[in-house]
Amino acid sequence: MRFAFIKCHGSGNDFPLIDARAISLDDAQWATVARALADREGPVGGDGLLLLTAGDDAHPFGMRMFNSDGSEAETCLNGLRCTARLGFEVTGLDAAQIRLKTSDAHAERAEEIAPGVESITTRAGPVATDPASVGLKVDAERVVDMTVEGLPSERRFTALAIPNPHLIAFVEAVDEAELVALGDWCEAGPALVPGRINVSFVALRDDGLFVRTYERGVGLTDSCGSAMAASTFAAGLTGRVAFGREITVHNRGGLVRARADAPDAGGMVSITGNATFLYDASIDVDPATGATSEFVQHNRREDEADAWDAVARS
Numbered sequence: 001m002r003f004a005f006i007k008c009h010g011s012g013n014d015f016p017l018i019d020a021r022a023i024s025l026d027d028a029q030w031a032t033v034a035r036a037l038a039d040r041e042g043p044v045g046g047d048g049l050l051l052l053t054a055g056d057d058a059h060p061f062g063m064r065m066f067n068s069d070g071s072e073a074e075t076c077l078n079g080l081r082c083t084a085r086l087g088f089e090v091t092g093l094d095a096a097q098i099r100l101k102t103s104d105a106h107a108e109r110a111e112e113i114a115p116g117v118e119s120i121t122t123r124a125g126p127v128a129t130d131p132a133s134v135g136l137k138v139d140a141e142r143v144v145d146m147t148v149e150g151l152p153s154e155r156r157f158t159a160l161a162i163p164n165p166h167l168i169a170f171v172e173a174v175d176e177a178e179l180v181a182l183g184d185w186c187e188a189g190p191a192l193v194p195g196r197i198n199v200s201f202v203a204l205r206d207d208g209l210f211v212r213t214y215e216r217g218v219g220l221t222d223s224c225g226s227a228m229a230a231s232t233f234a235a236g237l238t239g240r241v242a243f244g245r246e247i248t249v250h251n252r253g254g255l256v257r258a259r260a261d262a263p264d265a266g267g268m269v270s271i272t273g274n275a276t277f278l279y280d281a282s283i284d285v286d287p288a289t290g291a292t293s294e295f296v297q298h299n300r301r302e303d304e305a306d307a308w309d310a311v312a313r314s
C-alpha cells in the first residue's frame with residue numbers, strides 16, 4: 001500500500017505524518033506501519049507515527065499517535081503541533097479542538113517563535129494526579145515530590161497524566177545512564193506500572209527548565225512535548241516555578257514556551273513551539289508484514305529545516 005507522508009518534527013521529536021482521513025486500516029495494521037516507518041534502521045525513521053484523522057461533530061479533525069514500538073499513545077504534544085498544522089492547511093482553519101485517543105486538546109496558529117519557524121500553541125489537560133489515571137499501583141492519593149516504594153530509584157518523583165502518563169524527578173544535573181536504566185525498568189511493564197510510563201529528569205534553568213525524557217515505547221528522545229507540559233505542571237505543584245508564569249523549556253532538540261495553570265484555575269498546560277515540515281515523500285508499506293519499498297522524496301523544505309536549525313543551535 002502506498003502512503004504519502006510529511007516528515008516533520010516538533011522540537012526535534014520527529015515523525016512521519018500521514019493524512020489518514022480516507023485510509024481504512026485496523027489498529028494492528030497501523031501498528032505495523034508505525035514500526036516500519038519509525039524504524040531508525042529503516043528508510044524513514046522517527047520517534048513514532050502521526051496520523052491526521054477524520055473529525056466528528058465536535059472536532060474538525062483528529063490525531064492518532066503510534067510510538068516506534070507500535071503502541072498507541074493517548075497523546076503526543078510535539079506531534080500535535082505538526083498534526084494541527086496539517087489539519088489547518090487542509091481545512092483552512094487557524095484554531096481547532098482536536099480529537100485524541102481518549103480526550104481532546106486545543107491548538108491554534110501562533111506568532112513565529114523565531115523567524116521562519118511555523119509555530120503552534122496547544123492547550124492540553126486538565127492534568128490528573130491520581131495514581132489510577134497515571135497507571136501507578138501505589139497506596140497514596142497522589143505522588144508529588146516523594147520516593148516511590150518499589151521503584152529502583154531513591155529520587156523523589158511526581159506522577160501525572162496529561163492524559164498520557166509521566167514520572168518526573170527534579171535533578172541537579174541529568175544523568176542519562178541513570179535515566180535510561182530507570183526507563184528500561186519501566187518499559188518491562190512491572191507490577192508497579194504495568195502500562196509503562198514516560199520518565200523525565202528535569203533541571204531548573206534561570207529562564208525555566210531543561211527536560212530530558214525516556215519515552216514509553218520509544219526510549220531516549222530529543223524531546224517529548226507532553227513531558228515538557230507535565231514537567232511544567234510538576235514544577236508548579238512542587239513550588240519550583242509559579243503557576244501561571246510563562247517559561248522556556250529547553251530540551252536536546254530545542255525549546256518551547258510553556259505555561260501551567262494551577263489546579264484551581266483549570267489545571268491546563270499551554271505549549272508554544274515549532275511545527276516544522278522537513279520533506280514530503282511517499283513509500284510502499286505492506287500493512288501485514290511491514291515490508292517497505294524505497295521511498296521517494298518529492299519536496300524538501302530546506303528553508304524550514306534551516307530556520308529551525310538556527311533555533312536549535314542558539
Ligand SMILES: N[C@@H](CCC[C@H](N)C(=O)O)C(=O)O
Binds near residue numbers: 067
Ligand atoms: N513524544 C510525545 C509523546 C509520545 C507518546 C509517549 N511516548 C507515550 O507513550 O505516552 C510528546 O511529544 O508528547
